[in-house]
Amino acid sequence: MTDITALHAFTTQVRRDILRMVHRVNSGHPGGSLGCAEFLVVLYQAILKQKLPFQMDGLEEDLFFLSNGHISPVFYSVLARSGYFPVAELNTFRHLNSRLQGHPTTHEGLPGVRIASGSLGQGLSVAIGAALSKKLNGDKHLIYSLHGDGELQEGQNWEAFMYASGNKVDNIIATIDYNGQQIDGATDDVLPMGDMKAKLLAFGWDVLEILDGNNIDAILKGMTEAKSRTGKGQPVAVMLHTVMGHGVDFMMHTHAWHGKAPNDEQLAIGLSQNDATLGDY
Numbered sequence: 001m002t003d004i005t006a007l008h009a010f011t012t013q014v015r016r017d018i019l020r021m022v023h024r025v026n027s028g029h030p031g032g033s034l035g036c037a038e039f040l041v042v043l044y045q046a047i048l049k050q051k052l053p054f055q056m057d058g059l060e061e062d063l064f065f066l067s068n069g070h071i072s073p074v075f076y077s078v079l080a081r082s083g084y085f086p087v088a089e090l091n092t093f094r095h096l097n098s099r100l101q102g103h104p105t106t107h108e109g110l111p112g113v114r115i116a117s118g119s120l121g122q123g124l125s126v127a128i129g130a131a132l133s134k135k136l137n138g139d140k141h142l143i144y145s146l147h148g149d150g151e152l153q154e155g156q157n158w159e160a161f162m163y164a165s166g167n168k169v170d171n172i173i174a175t176i177d178y179n180g181q182q183i184d185g186a187t188d189d190v191l192p193m194g195d196m197k198a199k200l201l202a203f204g205w206d207v208l209e210i211l212d213g214n215n216i217d218a219i220l221k222g223m224t225e226a227k228s229r230t231g232k233g234q235p236v237a238v239m240l241h242t243v244m245g246h247g248v249d250f251m252m253h254t255h256a257w258h259g260k261a262p263n264d265e266q267l268a269i270g271l272s273q274n275d276a277t278l279g280d281y
Helices: 006-025 030-035 037-047 069-081 087-092 123-136 157-167 196-202 217-226 266-271
Strands: 063-066 142-149 171-178 206-210 236-240
Touching: 006 030, 006 037, 006 069, 006 087, 006 142, 006 206, 006 217, 006 266, 030 037, 030 069, 030 157, 037 069, 037 142, 037 217, 063 069, 069 087, 123 206, 157 236, 171 217, 196 206, 196 236, 217 236
Parallel strands: 063 142, 142 171, 171 236, 206 236
Antiparallel strands: none
């Protein structure tokens, strides 16, 4: 799908899904999910070369790994509406014995989920392993991953950054959701990370920025550019500047909605700001 109007409509529906899923169980993480809606819609509808039905081995297709697994509502919505599993299953989000747990796991066998990502800081290592596997298999497809900016406070990431550049893992595109917020406050208040772009460059990565990470055109252009930089001896990182809670005015620009569900009145307001035509589940 490359129709911009259709991508906007898809994104609006995903926002409705996020709000309704989290509200229904009074639990979950709407802020980062809303902020990454455009990115994941563009990724699954216009960038990834994917195959359905889902196969865990991922041979001869692009693979995506969600490292910041707490934004599972947006991941589940995009997967369902991209045909990985029935949209109606979104009703089971965070229920006991559901395949849609609060943080994605693999033992439930949910199509589209290849790693458990409840513990932060591990996704990049897994993605690099998958990228190396592609190389060993002579598979020219790419590996994509998504990470929170606060998540990069975890030290394992930096070992992985160093390993990827040192071993010329140039078939990976790691995107950082750079919204400046984490569960306890602004990232600069919790643990300042300084000049992230300079750090990534110093670690040997090719880095590009998408300055408006909630703009579909900008994401399409940026991710297409990122793809063009693969295969040239360096891993590629994308700094995606997003707004936490984007699309719901009272959730934006604050960490307060990192992990809090809207009440009935707040749900109604949020849905009124995201009028969709694709149809709720």
